[in-house]
Amino acid sequence: MTDDATMTATETSESRVERAYEWLLAEITGFRVRAGSPLSENKVAGQLGISRTPVREALQRLEKEGLVKRTDNARFTVSQINSREVNDACDLLEVLDTYLFRKASSKLTDDDIAALLANVAQMSQSALDGDRAKWAEADTAFHRLVNTVADNQLVASTVKEVRRRIQRFWLRAASMEHRLETCSEEHRVLAEAMIAKDYDAIGPAVVEHIEHMRTSMLDMLASAALLFGDEQ
Template identity: 35%
Template sequence: MRASDRAYEALRGDILAWRLRPGTPLSEIELAERLGVSRTPLRAALARLAVEGFVDTTRGRTAIVSDVSEHSVRGYFELREALETHAAKLAARRRDGAVFADLAERFDRATGLLDAGDIDSYYALIAEFDQALAVAIENPAFAASLDAVRAHLARARRMAADNAERLRRSASEHRLICEAIRDGDEALAASAVSAHLRHALTTILATLAVRDRQETPA
């Protein structure tokens, strides 16, 4: 694997996990030293992260980790809604029902997981669902766009400590989506995705508002 790829993945992981928080200045020399590569591959990694929106190179000389604001989160949610609703329609049209029938059942049983407090397993199930949707559309460029926007919102969501009640509803929303895709019902799949995303947005924005209130005290 190339050094530039390693640097890219390391930095992307650090940004998504908030080890590099929004606004952190990204000095090429310092990062290159820390990651054990020279500035050349490091710059390639930064350039790619800038194209994908995780790094902001427009302000001043040094790049910084891009901001997570209400405005940016709303923007990415609009983009995600556009992509995921259409992806759900495509998946329903592709009529690959078996995978989503299975997922529907597992989301149905997921309330049990949540009662048992096994939140990690539930997140793994969601990841599996996301992956299934990306595979179902059979469209690399589409899947790449989906992946990028999901990553942005995963970063934002990492602040939001999902409560049990929200996760329970999330499971039921996902079950509905899976059933619609299984049954080839494009319209229902799209509106179920739309409803789910709007609920998720509300949750994240609530957490963001709390953070902002804490960080800018009167």
């Protein structure tokens, strides 16, 4: 087999793994599968029209990110979450988000500022409409922009994984029905602090935002509507 042929085969394999990964990620973060639910390699492979191998590799990738775990019989299930993980994740986000927002603030261009404000406006409108899906899209775009401008791939990657692990549950919380408008306002405050290069204001704004997310998550875990196992 030639080098070109080998490369083509590799790219095709990687593409299938990526497709399986993105599909599984959407299923998990879109709440179409609950915490603790089993994930069948055969079923996923059949739905996507691919072999089990790329599905298994995608599941292994999600396992490293903490979104799935293996049971004693080596099968994959959607990871559960407990209060310790929520607290650990929020503690880490407070530190890393503060760094990213301050770093991005020092490098914002006029186009970045316009995009940042457009994301905040979309969040506010989606909150008024009660559209969680659109709000989540704007929130993702907001943080993606900050991560891109800050330009620290290691920190951004860590934050993305940590945020993904807890936000898949956070947006589902019943309390979010009343939190979207407030949360949109918190993003507006962050955006304005960044645009003004008010580095002293960025830290407290990040902490306030993360603390509200922490409270919502812990309240949800304590409720009888959604239990994630014995370890709370």
